Amino acid sequence: MALIESIKNEQKAAMKAKDKARLGAIRLVLAAIKQREVDEKITLTDDDIVAVLTKMVKQRRDSVAQYEAAGRQDLADVELAEITVLEEFMPQPLSDDEVAALLEDAIASTGASSMQDMGKLMAVLKPQLQGRADMGKVSQLVKAKLG
Template structure:
């Protein structure tokens, strides 16, 4: 079952269960996917849908930090609930050891030796860790290894 089919099934289930917060979040995802398809005049692949989900989770995490800094826990809780729903559709996150192992494999495959090779290395790593690890942390690990 593709990710889009799974989202549609979950949307129907949320409608039947009258779960408005979950339904609203899934509708936001479907709208973001449809918007990107219309803008780019393409049908999104699984990786593209995963990229949309990853972006939405990142946006919500940023919002949570801003709401908490402003003392608006009520709004932060809404964003946290949306993150929980979004993460159900994301693949299992990688552990730090798994990310380190993938990094070592990518370094061996590309022959990266300095910071000048970071772009090439990230190009190899990104498809493997997309949606499964925080790209900011991955970037920091790459810099630590190459620097």
């Protein structure tokens, strides 16, 4: 089943269960997907939807950090609940060992040997890791390997 269909089915289930918090988070996802489709005049694929979800999770994690720094745990809890709902629709995250193995494969296939090759390496890694690993951490691993 396509990811968008899965999200819509979960929306229906949340409506029937009268779960307002979950329903609100799912509606945010659907609105973000629709906005991108309208802006770009395309129909999003599952990979595109995962990219939208990844961006939304990142935004919410940033918000949580800001709310906690400001002492607003009540708002941070709302964001954390939304993150939980968003992550249900994302692919299973990769372990550190799996990320390291993909990194080694990418280095071997691109022949990357210095920091000048980082762009090539990240271009190979990003499609494989999008939504399945924190790209900030991956970037640090690449810098450590090449630097």
